[in-house]
Amino acid sequence: MDYDVIVAGVGVAGAFTLMNLPRDVNAAGIDKRHVLGYPVECGEIVPSKKEMKILLPDLNDHSIFEIPEEFAVNRTRRFVFVLPDGREIEVDFDMLVLNRDTMIQKIAERSGHELILGKRFDYDDCIVVDGKKLSSRVIVASDGANSVIRRKMGIGGFEVSPAKQYVMDGFEGDEKAIYMYVGKRISAGGYAWIIPKGNGIANVGVGFRQEYAEKGDNIHKALDRFVKSWIHSSEMLRNATIRGKIGAVVPVDLPMKKTVYRNVVFVGDSASMVISHVGAGIPTSMVAGKIAGKVISGYLSGENGIDEYDRLWREVLLKPMENGYFVKRMWDEMAVRDERILRYFRLVTEKDMSAILRARLPLKVRIARAFMPVLNMFF
Numbered sequence: 001m002d003y004d005v006i007v008a009g010v011g012v013a014g015a016f017t018l019m020n021l022p023r024d025v026n027a028a029g030i031d032k033r034h035v036l037g038y039p040v041e042c043g044e045i046v047p048s049k050k051e052m053k054i055l056l057p058d059l060n061d062h063s064i065f066e067i068p069e070e071f072a073v074n075r076t077r078r079f080v081f082v083l084p085d086g087r088e089i090e091v092d093f094d095m096l097v098l099n100r101d102t103m104i105q106k107i108a109e110r111s112g113h114e115l116i117l118g119k120r121f122d123y124d125d126c127i128v129v130d131g132k133k134l135s136s137r138v139i140v141a142s143d144g145a146n147s148v149i150r151r152k153m154g155i156g157g158f159e160v161s162p163a164k165q166y167v168m169d170g171f172e173g174d175e176k177a178i179y180m181y182v183g184k185r186i187s188a189g190g191y192a193w194i195i196p197k198g199n200g201i202a203n204v205g206v207g208f209r210q211e212y213a214e215k216g217d218n219i220h221k222a223l224d225r226f227v228k229s230w231i232h233s234s235e236m237l238r239n240a241t242i243r244g245k246i247g248a249v250v251p252v253d254l255p256m257k258k259t260v261y262r263n264v265v266f267v268g269d270s271a272s273m274v275i276s277h278v279g280a281g282i283p284t285s286m287v288a289g290k291i292a293g294k295v296i297s298g299y300l301s302g303e304n305g306i307d308e309y310d311r312l313w314r315e316v317l318l319k320p321m322e323n324g325y326f327v328k329r330m331w332d333e334m335a336v337r338d339e340r341i342l343r344y345f346r347l348v349t350e351k352d353m354s355a356i357l358r359a360r361l362p363l364k365v366r367i368a369r370a371f372m373p374v375l376n377m378f379f
C-alpha cells in the first residue's frame, strides 16, 4: 500500500481534511497547482465566528471559524444588496475577507503531510499520477466542482453556475461593505459582487447563467459592463485597474445524496457542498474537511465505519444547504425579468434579507413560495 490516505485535490476541502488527519497517518495531498489555492478562484468571504453560530446552529464547536489574522485581510460589517433600479437593502453582517490561497497553503503545509504539487491526477479505481497507479486505503475526492473522480466513477453531476472575477486595484467605495447586485444586464440568473480586500483592492465578479441572459449577451460582456458602465457600480471602480482575471464554476445545487462510495469520500465542491443561494462553499468545505479527517482517522484505527462521514456532515450542514436551495429555486423563477425581481422585492424588508442571507426562511418567504405560481402571473 503506497498510502493510508490520498487527498486528491488540495483546495479548502482538501487542506482541512489533511489538517485533521493525525501525523502518524501516511497521507499525501496531490494537486495540479504549483502554488496551492493560486490563482484564487473565489470572492474569499467567510462569515465571522459569531455569524457562523447563527448559520450552522447544529455545529457544536465553531472554533474552526476563529480565522487567524494572517489569513484575513479585511473585516466587513454589512451587505449592501442593490436591486436593478438602484434600490439598496442594507443588512448588518460580520464577514472576514481572506487571502484564501495563503490559508490553503499554510493549512496544508502545517498538516505535516506529504504534498505532491504540480501533478494532475486521473482516476482508474485508484489515483493515477504520471501513469503510475497509487494504492491507498482511502481516497478523499476533494477535486472541486468538475471532479474527475466523480466523473470517472460514473456518479451524476449537479447544476453549476459560471462565474468570472477580476481582482481590481483602485476601488473607491466603502471598504466595510460587501456589495451584491442583481439584474439581468450584469448578472443574469445570479448576482454580481464587489468584495473589498482593503487598501483599494477588491474582488469584482459576476455569476452568470446563460439561459437567463438576453440574446447575444455573455459573461465577459456582463462583467465589463458591471465594471465600466453599470450606473450603480461603475462609479466606485472608475479609477480601478484589473490586476487578475479568473473564470470558474460554483455549484448551485443540493449536495450529493451519497458522499461515500466504497473507499472514496467526497468533500467540498466535488459533492456540491454549498449554500447555493449565495454560492458559499468555503465554510462548508472547512467543516466537511474537518469531519472527513476525523472519520477517516477513526476508520483507519478501526473505531468507526467510513460511512459515518455521510451522516455526520449532514447533521450540521444539510439544513442550511436545503434552506439556501429553497431560496435559490425561488430566485430561479424571479430572475427571468428585472420587473419581476423588483415586484417581488417590494415585499422584502431589511429584516427578511437579514434572515435570508443567514440561510433562514421567514414565514413570509415560505408563503410566497407556495403562491409563486399565481404571483408569477401578475409579476
Ligand SMILES: Cc1cc2nc3c(=O)[nH]c(=O)nc-3n(C[C@H](O)[C@H](O)[C@H](O)COP(=O)(O)OP(=O)(O)OC[C@H]3O[C@@H](n4cnc5c(N)ncnc54)[C@H](O)[C@@H]3O)c2cc1C
Pocket: 008, 009, 010, 011, 012, 013, 014, 030, 031, 032, 033, 037, 041, 042, 043, 044, 045, 046, 119, 120, 121, 122, 142, 143, 144, 145, 147, 148, 163, 164, 165, 205, 248, 249, 250, 267, 268, 269, 270, 274, 279, 280, 281, 282, 283, 285
Ligand atoms: C468566482 C467564485 C467566487 C466564490 N466566492 C466565494 C466566497 O466569497 N465565499 C465562499 O464561501 N465561497 C465562494 N465560492 C465557492 C468556493 O470557492 C468553493 O465552494 C470552495 O472553495 C470549494 O473548495 P474545494 O476545496 O471543494 O474546491 P476547490 O477550491 O476547487 O479545490 C479543488 C482542488 O483540486 C485540484 N484539482 C482538481 N482536479 C485535479 C486533478 N485532476 N489533478 C490535480 N489537482 C486537481 C484543483 O487544482 C484545486 O486546488 C466562490 C466560487 C467561485 C467560482
